[in-house]
Amino acid sequence: MRAAVVVFPGSNCDRDLAVAFREAGCQVEMVWHKDTALPSGIDIVGIPGGFSFGDYLRCGAIAANSPICAEVKAHANRGGYVFGVCNGFQVLTETGLLPGALLRNAGLKYICRTVPLIVGTSDSIYTSGYSVGQEIGIPIAHHDGNYTASDAVVAELSDQDRIAFRYGANPNGSTADIAGILSENRRVLGMMPHPERAADEGHGGTDGRAVFASIAGALAAA
Amino acid sequence: MKARVHVMLKDGVLDPQGEAVRHALGGLGFDGVDKVRQGKIIELDLAEGTSEDTVREMCEKLLANTVIESYRIELS
Numbered sequence: 001m002r003a004a005v006v007v008f009p010g011s012n013c014d015r016d017l018a019v020a021f022r023e024a025g026c027q028v029e030m031v032w033h034k035d036t037a038l039p040s041g042i043d044i045v046g047i048p049g050g051f052s053f054g055d056y057l058r059c060g061a062i063a064a065n066s067p068i069c070a071e072v073k074a075h076a077n078r079g080g081y082v083f084g085v086c087n088g089f090q091v092l093t094e095t096g097l098l099p100g101a102l103l104r105n106a107g108l109k110y111i112c113r114t115v116p117l118i119v120g121t122s123d124s125i126y127t128s129g130y131s132v133g134q135e136i137g138i139p140i141a142h143h144d145g146n147y148t149a150s151d152a153v154v155a156e157l158s159d160q161d162r163i164a165f166r167y168g169a170n171p172n173g174s175t176a177d178i179a180g181i182l183s184e185n186r187r188v189l190g191m192m193p194h195p196e197r198a199a200d201e202g203h204g205g206t207d208g209r210a211v212f213a214s215i216a217g218a219l220a221a222a
Numbered sequence: 223m224k225a226r227v228h229v230m231l232k233d234g235v236l237d238p239q240g241e242a243v244r245h246a247l248g249g250l251g252f253d254g255v256d257k258v259r260q261g262k263i264i265e266l267d268l269a270e271g272t273s274e275d276t277v278r279e280m281c282e283k284l285l286a287n288t289v290i291e292s293y294r295i296e297l298s
Contacts, residue, residue, distance in 0.1 A: 057284070057285070058287055061284065061287065062284075065283070065284055093289070094287065099289075100289065101287055101289045101290045103231075103235070103236070103238070103290065104238050104239060105238070106236070106238050107238075108238050108239065108242055146236075146238075148235060148236075148290060149289075173236070173238070
């Protein structure tokens with residue numbers, strides 16, 4: 001199974017994401033933001049955390065309009081898998097692949113610590129390694145993670161079982177404690193917390209490893 | 223020609239920065255500030271004859287995120 005990790009100027013979790021994919025058994029290729037095509041045969045695209053384009057204008061806004069993102073959108077529209085973490089989640093909302101937007105944290109502070117997450121659904125390749133309601137500890141590191149969406153969108157996410165993760169103790173003011181959401185076809189996941197930073201004993205926690213293990217397992221079987 | 227684009231968070235979208243500014247004004251002794259909303263102004267130098275529709279397209283595609291922001295265009 002093959003993964004591509006997109007690199008923007010200012011990405012800083014691209015290699016961490018690549019290592020987590022690789023450790024789970026994926027073949028990984030890095031893709032530059034100016035590239036106009038994804039490598040052929042890619043099963044999943046990872047959009048990493050960081051500060052793409054210095055967070056200028058809005059977090060993820062410039063990245064969402066980069067040449068590679070047109071390809072990422074096409075990949076998603078063909079039913080491909082896309083996994084955005086942190087800035088990657090912001091990019092996915094800016095592209096419109098996921099609904100809502102990420103605002104400045106309600107407390108206005110950059111927050112960098114491990115937080116409890118509650119698994120909202122096990123019905124996705126990203127979360128099938130967890131059970132619904134399971135609590136896991138995953139690091140967050142963001143200034144703009146305050147998820148917002150209209151009541152109608154939040155109701156739809158909830159009704160369609162698309163809230164992948166919720167915060168156990170809301171750190172940033174996110175609507176409905178939302179930490180990560182799935183697309184309607186359940187193949188695009190965006191989340192603010194960083195599972196790739198909790199995927200190795202050396203990280204001080206391995207609660208995020210199951211995300212990569214289940215992706216690799218599902219796509220290897222496909 | 224120039225265009226000036228005003229981008230503001232939509233009404234109903236919480237603006238924590240504006241709220242922090244409101245608190246700070248209160249701390250300085252300015253009473254009676256009920257609400258502060260913070261936005262941004264983007265100035266564009268444009269080729270003569272650029273239409274307002276083109277600027278609106280720029281807003282829709284990049285300058286504003288219409289999920290959370292509204293915009294207003296001034297041409298001069």
